[in-house]
Each structure stands twice: as C-alpha cells, then as structure tokens.
Amino acid sequence: xKLAHLPLRVSIGxxxxxxxLSKRNLEGEAAQGMHGMAVAAMPQLRQLEPARFAKLLxxxxxxxxxxxxxxxxxxxLAGLGLTAFGAGLVQLYLKTPGMREAGSVRPTQQGSxxxxxxxxxxxxxxxxxxxxTHSRRHD
Numbered sequence: 001x002k003l004a005h006l007p008l009r010v011s012i013g014x015x016x017x018x019x020x021l022s023k024r025n026l027e028g029e030a031a032q033g034m035h036g037m038a039v040a041a042m043p044q045l046r047q048l049e050p051a052r053f054a055k056l057l058x059x060x061x062x063x064x065x066x067x068x069x070x071x072x073x074x075x076x077l078a079g080l081g082l083t084a085f086g087a088g089l090v091q092l093y094l095k096t097p098g099m100r101e102a103g104s105v106r107p108t109q110q111g112s113x114x115x116x117x118x119x120x121x122x123x124x125x126x127x128x129x130x131x132x133t134h135s136r137r138h139d
Contacts, residue, residue: 001071005130008123009068009078016085017065023058027051041095042088060085075134079127086120093117 001009026034034057035050045053064081067073092114093099099111107115 013068020061
C-alpha cells in the first residue's frame, strides 16, 4: 500500500467495515426496511429474503472494509470494489423516490445521507486510476 493511499484506505475501510459489522444481526423490520429500499432501486434483489439480503450486505461490507485496510490488497483491486459498492449506493439514491428534488439530481433533506456516497465512487476511481497508471510507469 502506498503511503499516499493510507488516509483514504484507512478512513473508508474502517467506516465500511464498521457498517458491515453493525448489520451482522439485522432481522425483522430493520432487515425488511433495508431490503425494501434496495428492491426499489434494484428489483432483482426481490429474489432474496430480507434477512438473507442483510447478511449478504453485511458480509460484503466487511469484506470490502477489510480489503481496503489490508496493505497487501492492490490499490486497483480495492478501488474496483469500492467503485462498485459506491455505484450501488448512488443507484439507490437516484432510484429511490423522495431522495432527489423533482427533475434534479440535487438531494432532498431525506436524500442527503445517500447523495454524499458519491465520494465513494470518486475515491474508488482514484485508487483504480492511480493503480493503473502506477503499474504502467513500472512496466
């Protein structure tokens, strides 16, 4: 891991890992609410039961957080995972009713929590691009 990546990977990695850990035991209404919001943005997730969805999301977040924190995981790989995760959250923001002002990408008060996740996409792409350009310079 490059020293310049350390602040980005540690801060985001710890945050995502903690988020995954906090979802480990989601059941009942909490799992149903999270599942319902995800299904509204990605209908194919309807096939999963809410508790199973919450577990898979939890495991995915823990794996991504750990990958970001692990110094042996290449920046490009960690960045791809972060970009995909962030893109899913942005899709959730764009497709969930009430998150955006009518006819705009600007968030409503309710949507500002998800709108901010666009920075995950930017951080992920930064790691990917830097990883790709770094390996090209050394090939």
